[in-house]
Amino acid sequence: MPEHAAHSAPITHADLLGRTWQYRRSDGPVFAERVRLISDGAVAGHDGAFEALWTLEDGIVTFHASNGVATTRFTEVTRHDNGRIVIAGDFMLAPELELRFILDSMRASATAPPAPQRLNVAMSLGGSLDALLVLFNSIGRPFDGRDTRWEFYDLPRCLALDHVRFAERVDPARWYVDQADTICAMLAPIIRCGYRRVVLSGLSSGGFASLMIGTMLSQRHPELAVDSFTINPQTGHAPAHRAVMAGLPPAIPPAVMDDATYTAYAGRGDEISELLEALPRTARLTHHVFYDHDNPAERYYVDLIRRFDQVVATPYRFGVGHMSGCLALMERGVVHDAIMDMLAADQAAACASSSVFKNR
Secondary structure, three states: OOOOOOOOOOOOOOHOOOOOOEEEEEOOOEEEEEEOOOOOOEEOOOOOOOOOOEEEEEEEEEOOOOOOOOEEEEEEEEEOOOEEEEEEEEEOOOOHHOEEEEEOOOOOOOOOOOOOOOOOEEOOOOOOOOOOOEOOOOOOOOOOOHHHHHHHHHHHHHOOOOOOOOOOOOOOOOOOHHHHHHHHHHHHHHHOOOOOOOEEEEEOOOHHHHHHHHHHHHHHHOOEEEEEEOOOOOOOOHHHHHHHOOOOOOOOOOOOOHHHHHHHHOOHHHHHHHHHOOOOOEEEEEEEEEEOOOOOOHHHHHHHHOOOOOOEEEEEOOOOHHHHHHHHHHHHOOOHHHHHHHHHHHHHHHHHHHHHHHOO
């Protein structure tokens, strides 16, 4: 048998304990570089909602959510003569998505420091295919139930839509630019379930992420109807923009990307105007931006993208600081009402089309 030939044998506790694993999806995205399966059933090195616990029964490793519900069963084991073990399994909660996950003992680094868990992701699927709601939290706000007005906490319930929520868990914030391709890859198989529209939403840096990811999705899926609904979003991170913000009174502007992060990630979609310029003409994209016109920082960011046909900017005149303006627009329910109006228009159009078809 060749030195690194693959063969199969039942997995045991001895195979699992003491090893470090890379945890990834079969089609590419890596979720954690240094996962360890602890003898008490905990999963260390990754805090995903669906990978809180693990069990081994009859040679099959199963991941569980914190409430004990089985989420992924690793039914395929591949051993290599060089000691590498790869186990693969299917995500059980949404089999229609055909998501397959991999634990790979060889790709995990035994010497590198643990990589920060950069994204926190939660989702609820299986409902209506009218629209998929994608939410992005702003800087420093994980979806832990605190200060929920800020992060559209009740929006999925109020709209009765399937949703996926993303939050960053790094300091300084990366503004999602380092994970943009991964996020698009994660959303692709969900979108293929047949949603008629993808709706993205966020405020401040979450609004920036909605603009960025929404435009990227529209580039990759020009046939898909994509709408973002954002409040006071930043729209670019070039040094010139940061210089403008630095010249304003401290209470007025929003957060900006720090210099080191910009240097590390510049060119990865950090300028929304450049992304919009690259859109194909067939793209079905609309960015709905709600902003405080009397705050010069918010007005500056909107002016960077106002010229594009895909941007519909709605001004409000508060003249307050960034955080106060975000809260004022949230309390007015501008995003909720705009999405409801759009969905109602979709429903009316569908009914009209059905009526025309029946009368033929």
